[in-house]
Amino acid sequence: MLRSPPAVAGFIGTLSFTVLAIFGPLIVGQQQILNTYTPFSPPSLAHPFGTDYAGHDILSLLIYGTQRSVLIGFLAGLFTMVIGILVGLVAGYLGGVLEEFLMRVTDLFIIMPSIVLAIILVSLLGPSDYNIILAISLTSWMSVARIIRSDTLTLKSRTFVEAAKISGARTFYVLRRHILPNEVHMITSNTLLAVAGAVVIEAGLNFLGIGNVSQVSWGIVLYQAELNGAVVTGAWWDIVFPGLFITLFVLSVSLLGRGLERLLDPRGGVGGVRAR
């Protein structure tokens, strides 16, 4: 992996954002984001990213808001994976009518306009972060389920699994000791990709003002920007920098995810599956 510059870049990026997420509100105190200066002033030495509609320093806002965005993304990504892995594993391993049913449900969810569903869910349940996490998870698990199922199907037919089953190992045991370890690379990389995707959706939902608009996050900064006419005023910094944060985060995590997938793949591109 060290030979792959994109993966290294991804790692560095992800690490930086994680640090920001954990220490952000400490670096930039709550007081600092409430301070107001001249509204909509362009980037300068004092305010590298400029100020927003009310005069808040955008750089501070973005650093402070990292925690909320990344946290929501992380939790949502995690739940997405849990649902997806459960569905995929059960469908792939147990097969039969259950698999057929689960795959139909997956197809249904894919066809249903999931973002509309997510919006509806949040609007019904209330604009809290937890509801956003729930809504994102319930509408993003499908692609994970498909991937895990297809991986499980492949592994299921490998000899060592057959051997385990014949020797009478119980289902749970086989799953735990043989199947899951060989899927670790897929799970890790997909978790990262799920987190990246969740952050984008979270930003989008908050941008639309569907979530809790009183707390700072990357999406909220853009929400305020749009609401208060950053575009018509030409305050490009209020739009470009928050978006850049989101994009860089997504890029870093995606690159890291793909890099890890290749690194951890037990097949290593040469052949031979590792049976624990």
Next chain:
Amino acid sequence: MSEGDVLLEVRDLCVVYKSLDARIRAVDHVDLTLRRGETLALVGESGCGKSTLGNAIIGILPANAEVSGEILFEGVNIVSLPRKRMRRIRWEKIAMVFQNAQNSLDPTLRVGDQLVEVILAHRSIPRVEAQRRVKELFSLVGLPPDYYRSYPHELSGGSRQRVIIAMALLLNPQLLIADEPTTGLDVSVQLQILNLLKDIKQRFQMSMIFITHDIAVANYVSDRMAVMYAGQIVEAAPSQALLAKPLHPYTIALTESLLTLDRRVKKQPIAGFPPDLSKTITGCRFAERCRFAVDECRREEPPMVDVDGRVSKCFFAEQISNKVVGYDYRRD
């Protein structure tokens, strides 16, 4: 331009596949001559370079292939011919019959349309005329004309092969290169296809290069045979003669695997593996696996020895011919 004239001459041809970390010498200093109306079989195991040689002649080597030497077709060197001129030769003078692998034809188009497409790429004639020609060829190869509207996946292996043969004959080529055309088919169908090819060749007085790993099949269709090993031609002779009295240890081993079927003797697979073509090889390439090998074989590359009008790339060709160096079918 009469029967018996030299149609194709390959001189000192080398094909090297270049990749990031290796240069693979797939074809190494090959010389070949083919006359009009003659069928030459190229025989060898997988990876010996016979397909590469065929691809080189018709000019469909991949971009990472480096070619040196000459391929003279009707006197013209076609190795680095400009694209436009090559198009007048490719498929119009030299055509290829591919192995009936899965997807040798576009699965999304009807077979008739695919053949028409090929005709129209070379001749500006009305579509209807092209369609007529295709149907004409279909009956020639033994396919009912309404197969025109079939999709490739609807046809049996044998029928698909006939379509591929028909495709090759569209523009009346003078040279047909058949690359493993019967591999993968049922034995009975194999015979039908072989007879079809022989028949067509006869009827249109075409020359044919028949590429195969099966020496029995090669013998059935060809007048002459050239045996290839590790990118080189190790022996060439008229087919019957070669089979009756092979003059190269590799050919001997090949024929042994054939003859044991008759003699009910234990089958003799040739021990060992072909050499790594990305490394420089000193001496004879077959030395590792040759039962007659001596030190000299490993040190120096053997020349092409002429024995009674046949050639063999072995120091002991003469001795083998005179049975001085014995070979015994019952050796273990």
Next chain:
Amino acid sequence: MGLATYAARRAVTSVILFFVSVSIAFFIFRLLGNPVAIMVGPGLPPGAAQVLTAEFGLNKPLWLQFVLFWRNFFHGNLGDSFVYTGTPVLQVIFPTRFINTVVLMGSGMLLSYLVSIPLGLLAGRRYGSMLDRGFSGLSVVLISLPAFWLALIILLVLGFYLGWIPLGGTVTLNRTFSSWWSYAANYMHHLIGPMISIAVFFFGSNFLITRASSANVLRENFIRTFEAADVGEGTIVFRHGLRNAILPELSFMAVQMSFLVAGAIFTESVFSWDGMGSLIYLAVQNSDYPVLQATFIFIAIVVIASNYIADILYGLIDPRVRYD
């Protein structure tokens, strides 16, 4: 013939999918919210509450409401909007907003395909080349961008800085149009921004998928056959390559639709384009549940219909799927 049966079977599946997804929405609304509050809201004219309660059986058991819901659906009755007080929801969405969204989604995707597919095919043909790596890198970045941000940037650059496109809206307000033509021209002018936004957003994923499948397809045996037959590079890439490589793209359509809907919602909000997307935004702000519910239904129709069309196209191109 195989195609007709295939089309019929897929049609049946589509109808079932529609029924199931709308029913799920029905239950989500009523189980997570208050069945009455879903259809009857504040600000409705007096007397409307009684009418709606009667029509939708809001005081009856849930299963009966379910039946009544579908009966009303087939009569075109989806309730009344809270925001546009008393106006039937159907009127709010259909035809204007519905058409606006379909036009936007359609034109955006079409533009995207027109650029990404040929480029993807060529990139697959010349794998590893400068062209390939350049556009691939670009695509990786593009798919990491949030849709609404892209829309904002385009609006900023093309609208604010270059003044090439209007800063929002579907048609310029408070202007009378002398002829149908000038109206259409004005509409088109406003369409440019959001359409480009959608096209660019999907360029990345379309390009990468086409490129990957193109690289695979162009490695197949039949490509070698046609190379030997020398039918020409153009025919190989854009006839054989295109037909075979586009199949995974069509399959991807299903997943892509949900992104397209998201893209539509965000783009319409940013550009104030009067479609179903911006309607959702309005509806959520005002808790206009009947509108939300109905918009979900209409979007489901569009998505399922598009999937159906994609399936049919797939069947037209690949004869192998028609038989099973």
